[in-house]
Amino acid sequence: MPEAVLSRVAEHFRLLGEPARLRILNVLRGHRELTVTQLVELTGLGQANLSKHLQLLHAAAFVSRRREGLYVWYAIADQQTIELCDLMCARLEREREPEPSAPASQA
Amino acid sequence: MPEAVLSRVAEHFRLLGEPARLRILNVLRGHRELTVTQLVELTGLGQANLSKHLQLLHAAAFVSRRREGLYVWYAIADQQTIELCDLMCARLEREREPEPSAPASQA
DNA sequence: CGGCAATATAACTGGTCGGTAATGTTGTTG
DNA sequence: CAACAACATTACCGACCAGTTATATTGCCG
Numbered sequence: 350m351p352e353a354v355l356s357r358v359a360e361h362f363r364l365l366g367e368p369a370r371l372r373i374l375n376v377l378r379g380h381r382e383l384t385v386t387q388l389v390e391l392t393g394l395g396q397a398n399l400s401k402h403l404q405l406l407h408a409a410a411f412v413s414r415r416r417e418g419l420y421v422w423y424a425i426a427d428q429q430t431i432e433l434c435d436l437m438c439a440r441l442e443r444e445r446e447p448e449p450s451a452p453a454s455q456a
Numbered sequence: 457m458p459e460a461v462l463s464r465v466a467e468h469f470r471l472l473g474e475p476a477r478l479r480i481l482n483v484l485r486g487h488r489e490l491t492v493t494q495l496v497e498l499t500g501l502g503q504a505n506l507s508k509h510l511q512l513l514h515a516a517a518f519v520s521r522r523r524e525g526l527y528v529w530y531a532i533a534d535q536q537t538i539e540l541c542d543l544m545c546a547r548l549e550r551e552r553e554p555e556p557s558a559p560a561s562q563a
Numbered sequence: 564c565g566g567c568a569a570t571a572t573a574a575c576t577g578g579t580c581g582g583t584a585a586t587g588t589t590g591t592t593g
Numbered sequence: 594c595a596a597c598a599a600c601a602t603t604a605c606c607g608a609c610c611a612g613t614t615a616t617a618t619t620g621c622c623g
Contacts, residue, residue, distance in 0.1 A: 350482050355475040358544055363473025368462040369611075371469075375457050385570060398612055400571055410551050419569050419620055429547045436543065437465055440536045444517050476581080492600055505582055507601055526590055526599050 364409050365433065369394055370402050374425060374434065377412065382422040471516050472540065476501055477509050481532060481541065484519065489531040 364370060369392070376391045377383060385403065389396050403423055406412045411430050415422040425431060471477060476499070483498045484490060492510065496503050510530060513519045518537050522529040532538060 350479075352475065352479075354545075355478045355482070357548060358541070359473050359475045359478050361473075361544055361548065362469050362478075366466050366468075366470025366473045367611080368459065368466045371462045371466050372457075372459075375462070386568095395613065396570075397572080397614080401611085404571080416620095421570065427547075429543065429550075433540065433543055433547070434465070436536065436540055437468055438461075440534075440540070441464060441468065443536075474581080493598095502583065503600075504584080504602080508581085511601080523590095528600065 361409055364405055364411065365437075367402075369398070370406060371434070373399070373402060373406065374411065374430065377423060377425050378431060382415070382424045384420045384422055386420075388423065468516055471512055471518065472544075474509075476505070477513060478541070480506070480509055480513065481518065481537065484530060484532050485538060489522070489529045491527045491529055493527075495530065 365374075372392050372394075373388060376388065380387075380391075383391065385396065385400060388394070388399055388403075392399065394402070403412065407414055407423075410426050412423050413426045415424070472481075479499050479501075480495060483495065487494075487498075490498065492503065492507060495501070495510075496506055499506065501509070510519065514521055514530075517533050519530050520533045522531070
């Protein structure tokens with residue numbers, strides 16, 4: 350595994366490693382599409398701060414943009430982004446169970 | 457979604473958002489179990505630096521420890537950790553495809 | 564074109580974190 | 594117990610980054 354690949358993977362994990370950005374993704378998950386102004390209200394983040402986070406998320410293809418007049422509508426880009434968050438959440442809810450090699454009938 | 461949960465999820469994503477730590481996990485993935493000294497050789501990281509990363513990974517339950525005399529053997533804690541990395545890698549290899557809502561027969 | 568609303572960018576700052584060097588701790592061996 | 598090996602911890606420093614304030618850009622409307 351070359352160093353360049355590791356750096357790219359790490360870079361994307363690090364983007365998800367920020368409460369503010371996870372909040373953005375979580376809010377976007379509930380509504381299909383939201384403008385920056387709506388995101389400001391729903392997340393409580395400052396406009397400039399939010400805009401910066403959105404640029405980062407968009408550069409990494411975690412969210413998509415769509416211009417419509419004055420407004421810019423953001424949405425979660427793909428299902429895999431949600432899967433990543435869900436998988437991490439599932440991991441945290443366990444966080445003690447050993448490796449379930451045979452996940453069937455583990456009562 | 458409460459802020460405390462977001463912080464915990466973000467914290468764990470951030471732990472994966474570091475090339476050095478991904479390298480450790482990647483090396484551990486090839487061998488079943490490795491001592492710190494072996495990891496030093498295989499990763500090229502300094503001993504103190506590596507030990508610090510291992511503490512973080514272990515505190516987050518990404519790796520497991522096993523003491524055996526003078527040696528401490530580390531291993532990847534569970535399969536989900538590997539799944540997270542694989543899922544992110546798969547995302548990066550695409551990184552342009554739109555959301556495949558119907559993943560069957562999309563030729 | 565002038566003004567305004569929505570969004571993006573720039574400049575700055577404090578906090579966080581990775582790397583390293585030095586030291587401490589634990590456990591083995593003779 | 595003395596000496597040594599493996600690993601952990603501490604203290605420190607430089608780099609990076611989130612948040613804020615101020616300003617710039619973009620596009621609508623009169």
